[in-house]
Amino acid sequence: MTPKAALFPLVLAAGLALAGCSKSSDRPVQGAAGPAQVADGAGLFTDHCQRCHGAGAAGGPFGPPLVHKIYEPNHHPDAAFHRAALGGVRAHHWQFGDMPAVPGVNTAEVTAIIAYVRGLQREAGIY
Ligand code: HEC
Numbered sequence: 324m325t326p327k328a329a330l331f332p333l334v335l336a337a338g339l340a341l342a343g344c345s346k347s348s349d350r351p352v353q354g355a356a357g358p359a360q361v362a363d364g365a366g367l368f369t370d371h372c373q374r375c376h377g378a379g380a381a382g383g384p385f386g387p388p389l390v391h392k393i394y395e396p397n398h399h400p401d402a403a404f405h406r407a408a409l410g411g412v413r414a415h416h417w418q419f420g421d422m423p424a425v426p427g428v429n430t431a432e433v434t435a436i437i438a439y440v441r442g443l444q445r446e447a448g449i450y
Pocket residue numbers: 368371372373374375376385386387389399403404407408412413414415416417418419420421422423425428436
């Protein structure tokens with residue numbers, strides 16, 4: 324686990340890029356899920372997301388950490404995760420390049436992945 328102090332400059336830098344990011348005006352309930360869904364989400368994350376976002380969504384050589392302040396629910400609501408998995412993401416916060424759409428995951432599976440990631444974010448004290 325990266326010490327919080329080491330992440331701080333990164334958070335500041337990311338903060339400067341926040342203006343261009345879409346935000347939903349309504350605030351749906353985030354990550355409302357039972358333990359079974361979180362467990363499914365962990366396995367699905369490993370299969371579909373980990374090679375870029377790293378084990379435990381802590382970041383990797385090809386993608387940013389999702390356990391990070393900028394991906395907390397008020398800035399990247401669950402809908403942003405669905406959009407990312409379904410349609411991909413243009414690089415705008417980081418230098419890893421674009422995220423391609425992830426083939427082979429459906430909406431229910433992404434919902435389970437979100438439950439897992441939100442749990443990790445809460446454990447890390449992000450929100
Ligand atoms: C091929 C590598 C790769 C894979 C696989 C991948 N991602 Fe990403 N993802 C990225 C990169 C790179 C970014 C950062 C884009 C940027 O600069 O903002 C990103 C950004 C995101 C974002 C932020 C979206 C936004 O609106 O800014 C979410 C959410 C996300 N990924 C979720 C996922 C999930 C969930 C999976 C698995 C289903 C996944 N990613 C698989 C590379 C990947």
